[in-house]
Amino acid sequence: SQTIHQWPATLVQPVGSPLSLECTVEGTSNPNLYWYRQAAGRGLQLLFYSVGIGQISSEVPQNLSASRPQDRQFILSSKKLLLSDSGFYLCAWSNLYRGFSGNTIYFGEGSWLTVV
């Protein structure tokens, strides 16, 4: 079965510090990978998605970047955090070849980021 791991689960970072959130997927190959941010009252906001190694699409211009160095690894980064970057970050995956439910998305457990 497929599993998704995301870390760290919680972090508190000062303004201006760098950020690195990591996500890996097991049990599937060539997944689509996603980074979402969830803020209170604003639902899920798609930040980045990737259909393959080195292929990143950005949905929202911002202080963040994403990279996909390996097929099942997705990294969210920032060089200098802003207060507004605080939120709940979710990594997710999907796979076109999983039959009827292949085009839906499965989420990791999330990372709570507080920028102080």
Add this chain to the structure above:
Amino acid sequence: QKEVEQDPGPLSVPEGAIVSLNCTYSNSAFQYFMWYRQYSRKGPELLMYTYSSGNKEDGRFTAQVDKSSKYISLFIRDSQPSDSATYLCAMRKETSGSRLTFGEGTQLTVNP
């Protein structure tokens, strides 16, 4: 205007009640419809998945899609305190690959 509208609640019901959660959408291109359940401080988990119009039942949960009205529903029968969570609807178009459009979620509390 948002493509998907969902009443954020909060919704509070007694244990055993029938719960109805709803979303409306504006784009008739949406073909696939999903409901996710999200417990506090956890990632959303897929609950139901339906294609086009009709009903789908899974245990105490029933998902209903009415494409003519651009309206989807999730019914929970015999609700339990363990059903207390935020429920998010999601949908996608035939041409959008696996990219989903989400509602903002409805917060549900089932009181024992």
